Amino acid sequence: MPPDQITVDNIDQKLGRLTGDLATRILLARHSPLSGFGDTLVSMFYQENVSAWIGLAIMAEEASYGVRRTGNNIDERNIANPFSVHFTSPARWPAPCHKNALLIPDGSGKYEPDQSAPAENTVDGRCAVDGYRLPSFAESAQHAINAIRRHGLDSYRETSGYKNDLNDRLRDLLRVQRDIIFGK
Amino acid sequence: MTQKLHFGVYTLIFILLFLRFDWSRADSLYVVTAAGGHRQIEVFDTTRDTAIEHRALEPRMMPIGDAVRLFSAVPPWVADPSEETSDLRRRRKAGVKAVPVANYPEAITVAGRHLYGEVGDEEPGFLFEIPLSAAKHPKYYDTFQRHFTAIRAFNRRIFASYLNAGIWWAGPTPGPAHKIDDRQVGNARFLLMRGGEFRPNASLRSYFNTNHVAAMNDCCTALAIVSGGKTLYAAGEDADGRPALFIVDVATARLTEIVSLETRSDASIADLATASDGAVYSAVIANGGKTLSVYRFGGPDDRATTQSEIDLGSLSPDGERPVLRLAFGGNRLFLSIGDRLIALDSNDPRKTVATMTLPRPPAAIVATGDGRKVYLDLNGIVPVRLTGDDKFAADPPLILDGEPERIAVDAAAAR
Numbered sequence: 001m002p003p004d005q006i007t008v009d010n011i012d013q014k015l016g017r018l019t020g021d022l023a024t025r026i027l028l029a030r031h032s033p034l035s036g037f038g039d040t041l042v043s044m045f046y047q048e049n050v051s052a053w054i055g056l057a058i059m060a061e062e063a064s065y066g067v068r069r070t071g072n073n074i075d076e077r078n079i080a081n082p083f084s085v086h087f088t089s090p091a092r093w094p095a096p097c098h099k100n101a102l103l104i105p106d107g108s109g110k111y112e113p114d115q116s117a118p119a120e121n122t123v124d125g126r127c128a129v130d131g132y133r134l135p136s137f138a139e140s141a142q143h144a145i146n147a148i149r150r151h152g153l154d155s156y157r158e159t160s161g162y163k164n165d166l167n168d169r170l171r172d173l174l175r176v177q178r179d180i181i182f183g184k
Numbered sequence: 185m186t187q188k189l190h191f192g193v194y195t196l197i198f199i200l201l202f203l204r205f206d207w208s209r210a211d212s213l214y215v216v217t218a219a220g221g222h223r224q225i226e227v228f229d230t231t232r233d234t235a236i237e238h239r240a241l242e243p244r245m246m247p248i249g250d251a252v253r254l255f256s257a258v259p260p261w262v263a264d265p266s267e268e269t270s271d272l273r274r275r276r277k278a279g280v281k282a283v284p285v286a287n288y289p290e291a292i293t294v295a296g297r298h299l300y301g302e303v304g305d306e307e308p309g310f311l312f313e314i315p316l317s318a319a320k321h322p323k324y325y326d327t328f329q330r331h332f333t334a335i336r337a338f339n340r341r342i343f344a345s346y347l348n349a350g351i352w353w354a355g356p357t358p359g360p361a362h363k364i365d366d367r368q369v370g371n372a373r374f375l376l377m378r379g380g381e382f383r384p385n386a387s388l389r390s391y392f393n394t395n396h397v398a399a400m401n402d403c404c405t406a407l408a409i410v411s412g413g414k415t416l417y418a419a420g421e422d423a424d425g426r427p428a429l430f431i432v433d434v435a436t437a438r439l440t441e442i443v444s445l446e447t448r449s450d451a452s453i454a455d456l457a458t459a460s461d462g463a464v465y466s467a468v469i470a471n472g473g474k475t476l477s478v479y480r481f482g483g484p485d486d487r488a489t490t491q492s493e494i495d496l497g498s499l500s501p502d503g504e505r506p507v508l509r510l511a512f513g514g515n516r517l518f519l520s521i522g523d524r525l526i527a528l529d530s531n532d533p534r535k536t537v538a539t540m541t542l543p544r545p546p547a548a549i550v551a552t553g554d555g556r557k558v559y560l561d562l563n564g565i566v567p568v569r570l571t572g573d574d575k576f577a578a579d580p581p582l583i584l585d586g587e588p589e590r591i592a593v594d595a596a597a598a599r
Contacts, residue, residue, distance in 0.1 A: 004395040031450065061348050062331075064402070070454040070508050071333055071405030071419070072347055073305070084330075090307035091255065095218075095288030096589070099306045158308050158328040165349075168397040175391060176425040 003171040008153065008163060011053045011170055015181075018042055018052040025180050026056065026173070032065035033079055037137045044138060048145045057169040058083050058144060058156070075123050076114055077102040080134035083144035087135070097127035102135070109133030211552045212594045214294050215565055216241060216301075219586030223287055225299065225314075226584055230552045230559075230593070233567055233582060243284035244303070244312065244324055248276045251283050254308055254326065290332045294594035300337045301590070302344050306330055311342050311354055311361060325354035327361040333405050338413040338434055345404035351418055351430075353437045364437055366399040366430075372439050377479075378446040380489050385444055391423055399423070399442060400430055408456035408464050409434065410482055417464045417481070419453035427453045427468055429481070447477065455510035457517065459530065460553060465517055467510045469496075476508070478517065478533040492533040496521060507545040514555020516570065520546050525560070527570055540568065540576040550593040561591055 006014055024038030041059075045052035059065055062084040068074045078084070081102040088105065090098035103111055111132050113123035135143075147155065153163045174181060211230040216223055227237035246254070252272050272283065289301030289312075297317040303310055308328040315322075331347040340356035354361035369392050374385040392399055403420025410417070415431055422428035422444045431441035445451070451470035458464055459480075466479040476494040511518040516537060517528040523542045529535040546560040560566045564581035565588050571577050 002394070003391075003397075064348065069405055069452055073331065073333060074347075084306075086306070089255075090305075091286075095286055098288075098304075101306050158330070165398070165401070168401050171395050171397050172401050172423045175423055 003174050006170055006174060007167045008051065008054050008057065008170065012051050015053075015174075017046065018056065022181065023052065023056060026177050027065060029177055029180055030060075030065045031067055034059070034066045034082060034137065040138055041141060044141045045145060048149065050145050050148055053170060054148070054153070054166060055083070055141065055144065057166040057173070060169050060173070061162075061165060075099070077123065077134065080137070081140040082137070083140045085135070085140050085143040085147070087143070094126075096124050097129075099123075100127055100129060100132065103129070103132040104135040104139055105131060106133045107131055211554075212236070212294075213550070213559055213565075213582075214292065214299060214592045214594065215582070215584060215588050216289060216292055216590040217584050217586030217588050218288075222586075223589070224585060227316075228582060230557060230567075233579065235583075238585065241287050241289075241314075242322075243287045244310070244322070245282045246285050248272060248280055248283050251285060252276065254285070254310075254328070289590055291335050292590045292592045293335050293337055294592045295337045296339065297594070298337065298340060299592070300335060300342050302327075302332045302335050304330070305332055309344075309346070311335070311344055311352075313337075313340065313342065313355060323355070323358065325359075325361045327352045327354075334407040334418075336407040336409045336416065338409045341434060341437075343407055343409070343416050343432070343434075343437075345407055345418060347405070348401060348403070350398070350400045351404055351407070351416075351432065362437065364400075364432060364439055366439055367396060369399050369439060369442075372399070373441045375441065375443045376446055377443055377489065380491055382443070382489075385442070388422060388424060388442065388444065397423065399439065403428075403430055406453065406456040408458045410458055410462045410464055412462050415440075415482075417456055417466075419456050419466065421452070425449075427451050429453070429464075429466065443481075445479070448475070451477075454508040457510040457512040459512050460514075465510060465512055465530070465533075467508055467519065469508055476519075476521070478528070480530075480533075494528075494534060509546065509549045511549045511551035511558060512555075513551030513553055513558070516551070516555035518549060518551050518555075518558050520549050520560070525549075525558070525568065525576060527574070527576070537574045538570060538576045540578070548591050550591055552593060559591055559593070561588060564588065565591060 020039035020042045023041050024035055027035035041055050042052040045055045059082045063078045063082040066079040066082050077099050086101045088101050090101040093100040109132055111129050113127055156162045213228040213230050215226045223241040225239050225241050229236045252269050255269050290305050292301040299314045301312050309332055311325045313323040329346040329349050333345045333347050335344045342354050345351045350366055351364045352361045374389040375382045376385040404418035406419040408417045416434055418430040426444045429443045433440050448470035451468050454467045454469045456466050463480050463482045468477040474496050476496050478492045480490045509520045515530045517530045519526045522545050525540040527537040529537055546562050548561040551558045556570055558568050566581050567579040569577045
């Protein structure tokens, strides 16, 4: 299958559905801290008739599969919410906490940035807040699915072309992880 | 007699001008600080660490129609989309003509007496340019991108990168920011670098030519402009998952080269730093964070490349990829790895010149052009000198008028 013929619209037909096992192996190969959610990703997306390949591509595009590196500004909020769902307006939060928009409102919740994390991109302590918490992977996925179903993929970015970007993501994925995906 | 007097006066004037010229070539440190909801730019002379300038970092005053458009651009999957703009629309109806927009820069850089910054992380972003030597108004360029990663500028052309959304450029002429085209890469060179040797990367070229995918899907986490200002280096991954340098011609803002690094499978580029001779240093971390490779690209002969592998050993905690930041000054390469500060000899990066243990990993590190001092953001800005006998000596934190948020050095040599 030539990669250029793969799109978000036809990947399930051309390549077959993403399985939980395959999603897990791809995430492990990418050194993702989210590799334990392969089954959740697949079951939630297909349950709502949205391809789980799309979910995987969004995780790559929005949060680099949750892989933290110097300079990529991925922090615990991106890892908890790898689909970048905004539960509140970023503008509601004071600088430097606009990324608190990724937190989910929860009256009994409390968000305390993990200051002991030795890895990159520790969250500023000023971003601690009551009434909000880190969302679960399933909560992030569910709201992403809702957004795709209601507004379409192109609504996922401020500028147009998001669907093309996800097509590129899938093509790159088929190239980089060809050994895993095609079993060679 | 009169001639001698004139000669003496002219000589004195010349000496004074020379001294003034020499003084003006001291590097300046720029610190954005916050206090009481306001931000300011505090400027320090790096020779004496004394404050020499202080100015407010004013919020961007935006026509309210533009503000509605900016914040309407936030994707509509927000739980309550109207939250983004309802207040603005209400104020527009009430007759408000312009509104202040937050001025919190995610990063700053200084070049040619202009300070540049990027505002917006989880919201649509814009770039600003503030002239430092004249009372001119700032310029703004909208990018509408989220997930900002790095910013650099040269000759009033600004480059800003966004995670997995490529590089955007703007200036010096007014107008919107543009994305560097990474889909039409037919004229770009594709190279694979192994052990300092380059060879054509035919496989990757074929992939892009056949599939018409964007080349910078996993880019960019760091940017560097060589001192001559000809090229921009961007750090990312190529479509084979290898660490890669994306090289952009500054004048035309075109992607001209993709250099993939053939190295360990888990390797990634942690940071880039520009050297005064036009070279770019690239720090590649691999082997579970245990091995650091320092690559030197470019320089006077443009294509010379050297590579030095450094065993981080006990500096790198087990199972954790350490925080690594890079700065260059003089003939010293400064690394902060976790809570360690290390100075390496740039002529032989395997040679450690000085080390120091820090109270915590710094949020940022910048070096003066002569390499005699680095400034670390450790919740305060701490100057650390490299003494004549190559030892680190920390000075008291700078006295600031607010909480430090961003730092940058305008190296005199690079002006």
